[in-house]
Amino acid sequence: MASTASNTTAQQVFGERYEHRIARAIAYIEERLHEPMTLSGLAAIACLSPFHFHRVFRTLTGESVRSFVERRKLERAVGLARKGHSWKSASAASGFRSPVSFTRAFKRVYGTTPTTFDLEGWWAARGDREAAGAISAFFLRPPPPLDPDFAVELRERPAARLAVARVWGGYLAPDRLVAAYQRLRDWADAAGIATGGGRIAGASRDDPDLTPLSRCRYDFMIELPCDVVPPPRFALAERAAGLWAITQVQGDLAAVDRAWSMLFKSWLPASGLDLRDAPVEEVYRRLPEDIGWSAFDLECCVPVAIPERG
Structure with missing residues (x-):
């Protein structure tokens, strides 16, 4: 029990010490997804060495820097496509250098190409679909009729x-x-x-x-x-x-x-x-x-x- 308590305390101190640094790097990533970025550059923003930045980032977020950046670029591209952008313009606006690199990354994450991507089908296959459906499935529901008394x-x-x-x-x-x-x-x-x-x-x-x-x-x-x-x-x-x-x-x-x-x-x-x-x-x-x-x-x-x- 003493060992467990000690590990828990260490994790809390670790998180409090580095969380704001990683948050600063993530904010930079989010603002510049369409721009090239390097591990050393992100580490400098977090005031950490590249080695320690990568290790701390994975510990706090559960994924590597590369995986995080790629996932956020893809999610932005899908979001733009749902708003009516073409896949070509959505991928370019999300920082992919070429349609080939975009398609390769898309297939790696979503298991299909952008042009054959089906949100409902992807939902049916995702591992956390039951939990996600309980709190989300927002875009899978039809829009409700606009209530004339709905005040904005x-x-x-x-x-x-x-x-x-x-x-x-x-x-x-x-x-x-x-x-x-x-x-x-x-x-x-x-x-x-x-x-x-x-x-x-x-x-x-x-x-x-x-x-x-x-x-x-x-x-x-x-x-x-x-x-x-x-x-x-x-x-x-x-x-x-x-x-x-x-x-x-x-x-x-x-x-x-x-x-x-x-x-x-x-x-x-x-x-x-x-x-x-x-x-x-x-x-x-x-x-x-x-x-x-x-x-x-x-x-x-x-x-x-x-x-x-x-």
């Missing part, structure tokens, strides 16, 4: 500095999500940072329809006063100023899911707005522990932009 507000949100607590694989282990939220909340309370009034938000960094649940990332974020720097166990991020489409929802997870489906699949296509390249957020109007984790009072927030007219 367009709101300009200012730029904000954020402290971020990240969870890997939280959909498979909800207790990790609650623990990450609580760590962020406890630190904010100790630092005298206000937590109510929509200052805490959650954001899924991956699409469970395409990303294995064990690899899905979820961030809890709190807005920071300008003079506060979070401790190393939290990443520091920025939310850019911009326009957001926002709807309020109160109820259980099913109610939240219905709101997201209506907002994304029915309201957004009819709005004429473009979707900005930023994660959607769930902003807590009332904190989960105040009303219980089985019910929520939050805002579903989607980053949008008014399309340019030619």
Whole structure:
């Protein structure tokens, strides 16, 4: 038992020491998927040697740097293709140097070529399909009829500095999500940072329809006063100023899911707005522990932009 406790403590210290460094490198990767990048360059961003960067990255994420970059490029390409882009333009926009390299990587990950890829068929074959279907299958469901009473507000949100607590694989282990939220909340309370009034938000960094649940990332974020720097166990991020489409929802997870489906699949296509390249957020109007984790009072927030007219 003493050995187990010692190993657990070591893992916690290891994670707190390096997690923000790896998060910084991942943010760089996400912003520049279309650009070439090297292991040494990413290691420098994380302030680690290439050897230690690769080892720490695999320990914290469960996959190699190369596998992570390739998977995220493919997921971006599939996402663009679902929005109407051709495979050629989607692969180029996602950083693949040639159609041949894209097709080779696609077949390695999805087991088929891009032109024969079938999302429903891939879902049927994925190893975590039962768990994924219970919490996702978002794009496999038909869009709900647009409710004329469905209220959406367009709101300009200012730029904000954020402290971020990240969870890997939280959909498979909800207790990790609650623990990450609580760590962020406890630190904010100790630092005298206000937590109510929509200052805490959650954001899924991956699409469970395409990303294995064990690899899905979820961030809890709190807005920071300008003079506060979070401790190393939290990443520091920025939310850019911009326009957001926002709807309020109160109820259980099913109610939240219905709101997201209506907002994304029915309201957004009819709005004429473009979707900005930023994660959607769930902003807590009332904190989960105040009303219980089985019910929520939050805002579903989607980053949008008014399309340019030619």
